[in-house]
Structures are given as structure tokens and as C-alpha cells.
Amino acid sequence: MRLYVGGLPYQTTEQDLYDLFGQTGNVTSATVITDRASGRSKGFGFVEMANDQEARSAIDQLNGTTLENRTITVSEARERQSTGRDRDRRPNNNYRSNRY
Secondary structure, three states: OEEEEEOOOOOOOHHHHHHHHHOOOOEEEEEEEEOOOOOOEEEEEEEEEOOHHHHHHHHHHHOOOEEOOEEOEEEEOOOOOOOOOOOOOOOOOHHHHHHO
């Protein structure tokens, strides 16, 4: 099961997530989401647990706890919602040609 982890301190590393969630079960992957341009953490990430029982245990034990003076949120990850944009399509810049 994939878990969402929000409210992370910006200095949190993927190893920190492995260590924290490893206390509740077998972690198969941990990712801290970073800004593409700056490389700085966005303050959230995802953890995959080996099975649903361990994942639910992690939610129960870690949701609402404090990590380096920040309260973290742990919940089951949801699929990303479509924004209505086609990410593979190039932007239409025709408006510029009409200005000059």
C-alpha cells in the first residue's frame, strides 16, 4: 500500500522516512517530493509498505505525530486527479503572433 506523508520538515530525507516507517513494518520504497528547479523538498512524500496491514498500522501509529517540531499527516495515497491539462501537449503560443 502506498502512503502519503505530509507536513514533513524540509530537511527530511528518504532515509529518514525509511527509518521512521520501518518501525511499523517493512518499507519497500520512500520518496520525498522535491521542486524540479531548486531541488528543495516540497514538504511531503510517499512511502510504500510491504502489505496493507503494516500500512494501516503506520497510519494509526504515525498520523498526527511530531517529526522535528512539525506535525505530520499520514494517510492512504490517492491517485493524482487530472487537472484538465494535457501535460504532453506543447502550449499554444499563437496569441503572441497577433500582438506584433
